[in-house]
Amino acid sequence: MATSRSGPRTPGGGLAGRALACLESRKNLAGCTGGLAGLALTFTGLAGAYWPVVVAGLYAAGALIASPERLPAPEFPDASSRLDAVREDFGTLREYLDAVELPPAASGRLTELLELLDGLLAPGWMSRALAADPGGVHLLSRAVHQDVPEAVDTFVRTRWWTRIAPGAEPPERQLEQQLALLHREAAALAAGLRETEARRQRSHTRHLEDRGRNG
Structure with missing residues (x-):
């Protein structure tokens, strides 16, 4: 027998709530x-x-x-909280990658990439710099949630087909190229953050110089 999906009306809802x-x-x-x-x-x-x-x-x-009623603006997670979630998911990704067997060359490239991602996600001044860069947080989130696991999983599945139907291009070449591109992207992000800190340092130096001349 079908039942109604609507629950009982609460005192604060419906017509009574709107009237109140x-x-x-x-x-x-x-x-x-x-x-x-x-x-x-x-x-x-x-x-x-x-x-x-x-x-x-x-x-x-x-x-x-009378001034009109103002609805409260929606609240969304800030970049810092999103970075914390990416850091936690990165740990899950590493557990998955540790269980996957890769060729030596691809494994080396993956290790370099993971070390770079780990450095970018490490708590500290880097995280604070990233929190001010939503684009950088998005790049890391995409790498952890999509790019790296998809590259490795696609390689594993393609390698299985290559073993039963040899003659095609070795799938590890594609994997190595993908990991190299991802490493280049993460390195560019790190270089940008480093340049931001360098500009901040130079700006502070100029501020101190101006204060000394005017003092």
């Missing part, structure tokens, strides 16, 4: 303040026979001048 939100809105509160001012004029006799119009008009005026 409307009553608590800034516009309604400001309108009520204007309406109370209209009632005060009525009790003092200043509104006369048109007091309903005065009260309604002051309520509408208060509601119109």
Whole structure:
């Protein structure tokens, strides 16, 4: 027997929730303040026979001048927290790679790449520099989550087919080329971070020089 997917209505949801939100809105509160001012004029006799119009008009005026409700902006993980997640996944990737047998040349290139990635992901000033570079965090995330595991897994599957149907290009050549390209990409990221720190150092030197001349 089919059951309804909708659960029981909570007191804060549905029509009751929307009505409560409307009553608590800034516009309604400001309108009520204007309406109370209209009632005060009525009790003092200043509104006369048109007091309903005065009260309604002051309520509408208060509601119109009230600032609109502002929805809170969504919060997303910052680059530092994303880097922590990539660092944890990098450990998982290394466990997988340790169990894969690769030819010596490809294994050497992979070791060089992993050492570079490990240095970039190591906690410390490098992580702080990367946190200010969302593009760099994205590059490392893509390398750990997609590029490296796909390159190795594709090699393993292609090597199996090559063994039962020899004659094609050795798959390790493609793997070596892929690992070399990934290493070049990571090295460029490291060089960019190093240059950023060098510029910061030069800027601090100029600041000290200017302070000494002006002091």
